[in-house]
Amino acid sequence: MQLEIRPDPAEVGRARRWARSRLAGSGIEADEPLAETLILLVSELVTNAVVHTGRPAVLRLSLPSFATGPTAGERAVAEAVATVRLEVLDAxxxxxxxxxxxxxxTNGRGLALVDGLADRWGWSSEGAGKRIWCEVDRCSATAATAVTCDAAPAAYGDLAFEVV
Structure with a gap:
């Protein structure tokens, strides 16, 4: 799924609304900590693209499908450890x-937030522009089998963040 973003700060709010609707459609409820984290990450990545490039961008959201798997237990485990990926492509x-x-x-904390909230993030050249991405692993204590996710602190400069 993707959303075209105009180089306008008002697009950040539109991107958040779009992402919320896609998350809800995938079974990630609005009040889940995962949804709140993902919306904050969308906000930071889209803001960076709009503010720092002044050019159109594309927001991509890759959500796992939880409707597959031969048994309910296997679906529950897949749902518990699934990864959600956000990408912003700009020119x-x-x-x-x-x-x-x-x-x-008031500025300068966006990538520190991404680093602290995402399980992984990075960027790569993409044609004449770049792709900035981050991934968040969905962890659930209610899975059919024991599934754990490490919440090790991430370091950024002299700051430390721990996702709980």
């Missing part, structure tokens, strides 16, 4: 540049 070849914001600065 700027300039790589993302993490910053460490000081004190009262």
């Amino acid at each position: 700027s070849a300039r790589p993302p540049r993490p910053r460490c914001a000081d004190g009262d600065e």
Whole structure:
């Protein structure tokens, strides 16, 4: 699934609404911590594309399908460990540049948030532009078998984040 983004800050809100509707359609409820994390990640990645490139972008959301699997138990395990992937493709070849914001600065924390909230993230050149992506693993304590996800702190500069 993808959404075309215009180079307009108002598009960030539209991207969040679009992502919420896609998450709900995939069985990820709006009040789940996973949904809240994913919406924040959408907001940060789309904001970066809109603010720092001034060019159109594309938001892609890859959601796992939970309707497959021969048994209910296998579906529950697949649902518990599934990965959701967000990508933003833009037309700027300039790589993302993490910053460490000081004190009262209002900008410069976006990639630190992505680093702290996502299980993995990165970027790659894509034609004349780039693709910035992040992945979040869906962990559930209610799976049919024991499934655990490590919540090891992620480090970013001299800051540390722990996803709980």
